[in-house]
Every structure is written in C-alpha cells, then in structure tokens.
Amino acid sequence: MMRIFFDTEFTELGIDPQLISIGLVAEDGERTFYAELSDTYEDRQCSDFVREAVLPxxxxxxxxxTFRELAERLAAWLAAFNGPVKLACDSLAWDWPWIQELFGELDTWPANVDxxxxxxxxxxLNNYDPFVETVEQAFRTLRRHHSLDDAKASRLGWIAAGGDIDWRTP
Structure with a gap:
C-alpha cells in the first residue's frame, strides 16, 4: 500500500477555519501535488499568524x-496510483477533515484511497524521536508552514522513524 503524506494550511485554529492550501507527497518522494484555494477565504479572515507565516x-x-477543481484534480491524482493508497498526516483534527470535505464535494471517495x-x-511509528528530529532538520531547507514542504518533512520523518508499525509486518 502506497503511503501519501499530506498537510494543509488554513485560515485559523478556530471555529470556522477555511482551507488555504494542501500539499501531498508520495512515499517514493517522486510524485507531489500542491494546490492553493482561490474561492474559500479572504486575507482578512486569516489569523495574524497565518498572515505572517503562511500567506507570504x-x-x-x-x-x-477553486475548491471544486481541487477536489476533482486531487481525486484524479490519487486514482492514478496503481494500487491502494493510505493518506498520512500529523493531525487528524486539523488536516483529515479537509480530505473528507474535498471528497464530500465530489460525493464520492476515490476507490483506491483507504x-x-x-x-x-x-x-x-516504530520510533518517534527520529521522526521529530528529522522533521526539524528538514526545515533547514524546506519552508515551514508551506503545505507541500510540511508534507515532505513528514515523509522524511516517517522514513527516519522506520515507517509505521504495519509497514514492518507482511
């Protein structure tokens, strides 16, 4: 099963956040997907932190x-993987709901996506400390709070940690 690491950026850590961007990178590191939303938010809706760290x-x-275009393109990108796909993120509370909302927009879940x-x-993870250390090291060259670079850092951390527990078993 191919793991695909993803991250999102959104307007605030509040009651009604709006999606700003999403980035995904495949386990092999070769295939990436990045999108920014044009119809979900206005700069004035963003927290000060987001205006300073994300928007630039x-x-x-x-x-x-648009959100609809993103849903369609992301579903097509994921469907292009030959075989099952498992999405991986560092926050179920903040990142995963956007995946659910995107596929809800299409009224269908991609057949190959767990x-x-x-x-x-x-x-x-098999070993959490190397995950954290590697993610931090990755931001020496990657942009922190850029959704694609955050996804890339998570992928590198996952590799350093020895993969997830299920990955090690047949």
Whole structure:
C-alpha cells in the first residue's frame, strides 16, 4: 500500500477555519501535488499568524484553483496510483477533515484511497524521536508552514522513524 503524506494550511485554529492550501507527497518522494484555494477565504479572515507565516509563502499561478477543481484534480491524482493508497498526516483534527470535505464535494471517495488515515504520532511509528528530529532538520531547507514542504518533512520523518508499525509486518 502506497503511503501519501499530506498537510494543509488554513485560515485559523478556530471555529470556522477555511482551507488555504494542501500539499501531498508520495512515499517514493517522486510524485507531489500542491494546490492553493482561490474561492474559500479572504486575507482578512486569516489569523495574524497565518498572515505572517503562511500567506507570504503562497505560490499563486497554476497552483490556484477553486475548491471544486481541487477536489476533482486531487481525486484524479490519487486514482492514478496503481494500487491502494493510505493518506498520512500529523493531525487528524486539523488536516483529515479537509480530505473528507474535498471528497464530500465530489460525493464520492476515490476507490483506491483507504478511508482511515495514518496518524504520524508516537503511537503509530516504530520510533518517534527520529521522526521529530528529522522533521526539524528538514526545515533547514524546506519552508515551514508551506503545505507541500510540511508534507515532505513528514515523509522524511516517517522514513527516519522506520515507517509505521504495519509497514514492518507482511
């Protein structure tokens, strides 16, 4: 089963956050997906932290799309993987609901995507300390709070931790 690491950025850690961007990287490190939303938020809705740390890193251009376009493109990107896919994130509370909402927009779940994510915490990794250390080291060259770079850092941490517990068993 291919693991795909993902991260999201959103307007605030509050009652009604809005999605700003999403980044995904496959376990092999070769395939990535990145999108920024053009129709879900306005800058004034963002917390001060988001205005300072997230918005300046947005790339614009071809990465910008509507929520519906994102849902369609992401579903197609995931469907292109030959075989089952398991999504992995570091926050079920903040990241996973966006996946559910995106596929809810299409009114269908991609057939090859496992409906239960891998949570990147010490309960699911073989060795948590190398995960944390490697993620921190990755931000020496990657942009912290850029959804694609955050996903890449999580992937590197997962590799350093020896993968998830199920990955080690046949």
């Amino acid at each position: 890193q947005l790339e614009g251009g071809d990465a910008r799309m 409906g239960k994510p891998l949570l990147l915490t010490m309960n699911y």
